[in-house]
Amino acid sequence: MQPADPAHTPKDGRTVAVVADRVVLACLLALPLAITLRYLPYYALGVSGRARHTLHSLLGPSGPIGISFGIAGAALFLFMWFYPLRKRWTALRRLGNPGIWLQVHILAGLALPLAVAVHSGWRFAGIIGLGYVAMTLVVLSGVVGRYLYSHIPRRQDGxxxxxxxxxxxxxxxxxxxxxxxxxxxxxxxxxxxxxxxxxxxxxxxxxxxxxxxxxxxxxxxxxxxxxxxxxxxxxxxxxxxxxxxxxxxxxxxxxxxxxxxxMLEATHRVFAWWHVAHLPVAITAFLAILVHVGVAVLVGGVMPR
Ligand code: HEM
Structure with a gap:
């Protein structure tokens, strides 16, 4: 076996990108995970138990921690739409590398469920429950989409x-x-x-x-x-x-x-069906979150409940 010729041995950018993705995702998940584990006894209580708990004013959906995660979750969720909009609007296409934007879309999407769960205090009743289910379905479907996407031969920029x-x-x-x-x-x-x-x-x-x-x-x-x-x-x-x-x-x-x-033809076919299924669930989650935020703002849901 000949020694590798360094001139023909480009640094494996894919491996570096995978490691960077994992580090960013771990950072995004660390805080909501730490809060959940730290205050598990509070999150394990029912509605009435929580209302009497001393931490409710801090951790409830409209307490400082709860509302911060709500705002961060809503911002991340809105940001999720940048990727599809960028794909469709020529004016946005000039912004950056599509492969990197998809990675950012994926990382933000994977961080979303945990951030929203901390905001809602791990309770998913009512319209936001529907929104949460729809959002989780989009995230799970996103994982399948990512798998299919990675089976279509691409350049590093996507x-x-x-x-x-x-x-x-x-x-x-x-x-x-x-x-x-x-x-x-x-x-x-x-x-x-x-x-x-x-x-x-x-x-x-x-x-x-x-x-x-x-x-x-x-x-x-x-x-x-x-x-x-x-x-x-x-x-x-x-x-x-x-x-x-x-x-x-x-x-x-x-x-x-x-x-x-x-597998290219078959993968393309399944990926096309995947797009058809992914979008309506994403729109359902969007509408449910829009209604939830609208109601919270109009009814003044900024006080601890
Ligand atoms: C709440 C979270 C998410 C929302 C609202 C969302 C929304 C969307 C939308 C609207 C599209 C465009 C669909 C189309 O062009 O027809 C899309 C594409 C995509 N999303 Fe997500 N997504 C989310 C999370 C995720 C996650 C967690 C992943 C991966 C783990 C992911 C992977 C993808 C992939 C691979 C594509 C297709 C890329 C392409 O064809 O260029 N998404 N997403």
């Missing part, structure tokens, strides 16, 4: 790659893996894709199942590949660990692109 661009990238990856491992590119291709490639199945459940099975198979294949490439070959020096790590990283991308391209 723009979808054409089939031709994918084919070019896969060819370049094979050449680079061959250079890093000292193997022949055809042999590398055979190792990465040993069996006949199965076509995509039809239907939502079938496609999702095929995607999940493909992901698991991919992980197994990369594990086997790492083991195979780590073994010293007769007459060759021991593999260079940096070159091996680089070859495995490139192989991960190549195998992922192969799976994405095979």
């Amino acid at each position: 723009v979808e790659l054409s089939r031709e661009a994918v084919a070019n990238e896969r060819r370049a990856l094979l050449t680079r893996i061959a250079a890093a491992t000292g193997l022949d590119p055809t042999e590398v291709g055979r190792t990465l894709h040993p069996g006949p490639e199965r076509g995509a199945s039809r239907g939502i459940a079938g496609t999702l199942a095929r995607l999940v099975i493909g992901d698991l198979a991919r992980r197994r294949a990369i594990r086997d590949l790492t083991r195979l490439w780590s073994r010293p070959r007769p007459g060759h020096p021991a593999p260079d660990p940096r070159a091996l790590a680089e070859a495995v990283r490139l192989a991960r991308r190549e195998v992922a692109l192969g799976q994405q391209v095979r």
Whole structure:
């Protein structure tokens, strides 16, 4: 195995972005989670018990902590609409990188349920209960949407790659893996894709199942590949660990692109259905939150209840 050529070993931006996302999400979730755990005995009480509790003026929906989370939750929820509006309005499209805006949309969406739960004191009755259910459904559906989105080959800025661009990238990856491992590119291709490639199945459940099975198979294949490439070959020096790590990283991308391209039509079809389902639930949550905020402002819901 040849030592990795630093000129052809770009820093793995995807790994850095994943770590950064996790840190930001942990920061966003830390405060509402800490408050919930710290004041669990209060949140466990019924309505009448809470009203008599000394902490009610602080933690109730209109107390300083409760209302702060309510305002932060409403602001985050309104902010969630920036991403779809940016996609639809040409004037907004010039603002920043679409991939980063989607990441911000996702992080804000994942932080929302906990912030709103602290605002409502973990009680979900009435119209806001409907809003909370709708919002939670949008968030869960968002997780599925994110999964589908990640199975469409894209550049790092989120723009979808054409089939031709994918084919070019896969060819370049094979050449680079061959250079890093000292193997022949055809042999590398055979190792990465040993069996006949199965076509995509039809239907939502079938496609999702095929995607999940493909992901698991991919992980197994990369594990086997790492083991195979780590073994010293007769007459060759021991593999260079940096070159091996680089070859495995490139192989991960190549195998992922192969799976994405095979499933592309089916993934696009399911993703289109997903868009149809995601939007109405998001609008329901929006209307319920609008009514709740309107009523709270008009009825003067700023006093502890
Ligand atoms: C209350 C929270 C959320 C609201 C109100 C919301 C709203 C929306 C809306 C209105 C769209 C555009 C749909 C369309 O273009 O037809 C969208 C797209 C999307 N959302 Fe969310 N969302 C929320 C949370 C999430 C979460 C938590 C995730 C991921 C974990 C997520 C992932 C996505 C993805 C992947 C797209 C599609 C991106 C694309 O096709 O360009 N969303 N969201």
